[in-house]
Amino acid sequence: xxxxxxxIHIPFCVKKCLYCDFNSxxxxxxxxxxxxxxxxxxxxxxxxxxxxxxxxxxxGGGTPSVMPAEFICDILNAVGNxxxxxxxxxxxxxxxxxxxxxxxxxxxxxxxINRISVGAQSLEDxxxxxxxxxxxxxxxxxxxxxxxxxxxxxxxxxxxxALPGQTLDEWKKTLSAAVKLNPSHLSLYSLIVEEETxxxxxxxxxxxxxxxxxxxxxxxxxxREFLKDFGYxxxxxxxxxxxxxxxxxxxxYWKRKEYLGFGLGACxxxxxxxxxxxxxxxxxxxxxWFGEEEDFSKNDAFSEFMFLGLRMxxxxxxxxxxxxxxxxxxxxxxxxxxxxxxxKLLEEKSGRICLxxxxxxxxxxxxxxxxx
Numbered sequence: 001x002x003x004x005x006x007x008i009h010i011p012f013c014v015k016k017c018l019y020c021d022f023n024s025x026x027x028x029x030x031x032x033x034x035x036x037x038x039x040x041x042x043x044x045x046x047x048x049x050x051x052x053x054x055x056x057x058x059x060g061g062g063t064p065s066v067m068p069a070e071f072i073c074d075i076l077n078a079v080g081n082x083x084x085x086x087x088x089x090x091x092x093x094x095x096x097x098x099x100x101x102x103x104x105x106x107x108x109x110x111x112x113i114n115r116i117s118v119g120a121q122s123l124e125d126x127x128x129x130x131x132x133x134x135x136x137x138x139x140x141x142x143x144x145x146x147x148x149x150x151x152x153x154x155x156x157x158x159x160x161x162a163l164p165g166q167t168l169d170e171w172k173k174t175l176s177a178a179v180k181l182n183p184s185h186l187s188l189y190s191l192i193v194e195e196e197t198x199x200x201x202x203x204x205x206x207x208x209x210x211x212x213x214x215x216x217x218x219x220x221x222x223x224r225e226f227l228k229d230f231g232y233x234x235x236x237x238x239x240x241x242x243x244x245x246x247x248x249x250x251x252x253y254w255k256r257k258e259y260l261g262f263g264l265g266a267c268x269x270x271x272x273x274x275x276x277x278x279x280x281x282x283x284x285x286x287x288x289w290f291g292e293e294e295d296f297s298k299n300d301a302f303s304e305f306m307f308l309g310l311r312m313x314x315x316x317x318x319x320x321x322x323x324x325x326x327x328x329x330x331x332x333x334x335x336x337x338x339x340x341x342x343x344k345l346l347e348e349k350s351g352r353i354c355l356x357x358x359x360x361x362x363x364x365x366x367x368x369x370x371x372x
Contacts, residue, residue, distance in 0.1 A: 003086075004270070005056040005252040006079055008039065009263030010064040011281070014099060018132035018202070021194035023265040023279060024062040034285045035264075036071040042262050042277075042289045043078040048270075053084040056249035057091045063119075065095040069107035075262075076111055090154075090248045092117055097143035098135030105150035115247075116147045117156040117187075123174040127163050130208075132198070144181050154245055156185035161223070162216040163191050164208040171219045172226075179230050184245035188223055189238050190216055217361060236312050237360060254308045256301075256324070265291065299372035301325075302332050307367035310346075315354030329353075336369060 011024045012032065057079060059072065072093065079085075092115035093108060108116070122128050123137045135143075147155050157178050161171050178186065193199050193210065202208040211219075224234060232240040236254065239247065252259050261268045265279040274294040278284045305324065309316040321329045329337065337353060340346040345359035345366050359366050 002050045002052050002258060003055050004052050004083075005058070005249050005257070005259035006054050006083075007249075007259060007261040007263075007266055008057065008059045008064075008075055008079075009261065009266040009277075010059060010061040010067055011035075011264045012061065012066050013063045014066055014096070014134045015132065018130075018198040019191060019193065021197050022062065025281075028281070031281065031285060032067055032071060035281070036067070036074055038285045038287065038289070039075055039263050040078040041287065043075070043082050046082065046260070046262075051084065053086050054079060054089055055086050056089060056252060058249040059091075059093040059113075061094055063096045063099055064093050065099040065104060069104050069111075072113075073107070073111045076113075090115055092156075092247070092249060094119060095143065095147075096133075096135060097139040098133070100143050100146065102146040102150065105146045105152070109151045114152070115154040115156070116152050117158060117185075118143055118147070120157045120178070121160045122163065122166075123159075123177050124166075124170055127166055127170070130164055131160070141181075144183075153184065155183045156187060156247070157181075157183050158187045158189070160189050160191055161219040162211045164210060166211060166219075168215065168218055168222065172222065175223055175226060179227070179232075185239070185241045185247060186227065186232060187239050188220070190220065234313055237355075237363065251312075254312050256305050256308055303367075303371050306333075306370045310353070310355055310359075310363070310366070313354065315352045318351050318353070332372070333370065340366060340369060 009023065012028055012035075013024050013026045015026050016024065057076070059075075064072065076091070091113045093113050094117045096119050105116070118140070120140050121131055121133060123140060125136050128136060144155070144157075159174060159178060175186075175188075191210075193203050199208065203210060227234070227240050231242055233243065234240050235246050236250070239250070241247070256269070258270050259268060260270055261277065263277065264281060264284050265277050267274065267276045274296050276291045276294070277289050278291045280288075302325065305321065306316060316329070318329055325332075337346060337348075340359070341348060344356055345362060346353055347356050348354075355363060355366065
C-alpha cells in the first residue's frame, strides 16, 4: 500500500494579482461547474495497480475560495471514493479574504477540511493596492475571525515582504498584527518579480522600485528572531509553525515523496515519474487532462533530493539519502558538498547536512552547485 499527497488545482481568480505568474486567470466564472465536473472525472478515471492511502490534500490555485463550496465538496468526495482515506489526513484549502464568508468556512469544516491557508500578503492597505489584491486589511481580520469561529485551529497566513516601497517598520507592524491573531503557521515570502507579469513591466519601465538586498535580508532576519519569542519555529526557508502544525503536504514535496496533482496544469510525482496536466482550459474541460511526462534522469533525481531537502532547517540526512537511492551521497556528489562546507554555505552535524545562515542567503547559488 502506498501513501500519497493529493493536490487539487483551482485556476480561477476574481482578478489576477500584478506579481502573479501562476497558472490562473480571472473572468471565467461560466466554466466553474464544467471544470469541477472534469476534475471529478479525472480523479475517477485515474488508474494504478497499487492501493493508495491519501495522507494530505491541498486545494490551491488560483483562488479556490472563489468556487462554490459545494463544488469543492464534490471534488473531495471524488478523492475519498477513489482512494483510501487516512483518518488523520491533513486537508488544506487556500482562501482569499475577498472571496470568503462565514458560511463558506462552516461548509469547509463540515466537509472535512481541517487546515485553512489565508492569502493575506500584507496588512497594509496601501501595499495591498500596490500588489493588486482584491481585499483590504479589514476583510483579512474578518476572514481570520470567521475561520476560528467555524472551528479551525490549524490556520496559516501567507505574508510577503520586500514589497515595492515597503519599509522595515511596515513589515514589523504587519507581522506583529498577524501574530496577535495566534495562527498556527506563517509562510513568509520575499517578493520575486517574475517575467511576463505586470510587475516585471512596471519595474522595467521604472514605475516601481524594488527594495535593496540589505533591506530584504533585514526584514527576513528580523522576522526569524521575532517569531521565536511567540513560539514559532522555522522548519523551512520560508515557513514557521507552532509545534505539530508544520504543513505536512509541503513536506511531502520537500522530502520527494509521491503525490498526485489533479486539475489544470497540475503536477505529479508518482512511480518515479514526473508529469503534468494540460494547461489549456477548454481542452482540459473536454477531457484531455494529460499534458506530458518530464524527461527526468537519475542525476536530476539526486540533485532534486538535495535542493528540496536543503530548504528544510533539518536539511539532508546522509542515511535517508542512502536509503532512498541505495548509494552514498559522497559517491554521487564527490567533493561538491565538502567545498560548500569549506565556503561556509553548508554545515554537517550529526549525520545531516544543512544550509548555514550564509547558505540561506545564497541558497540559489548552492543549489546550482549541486546540479549534476
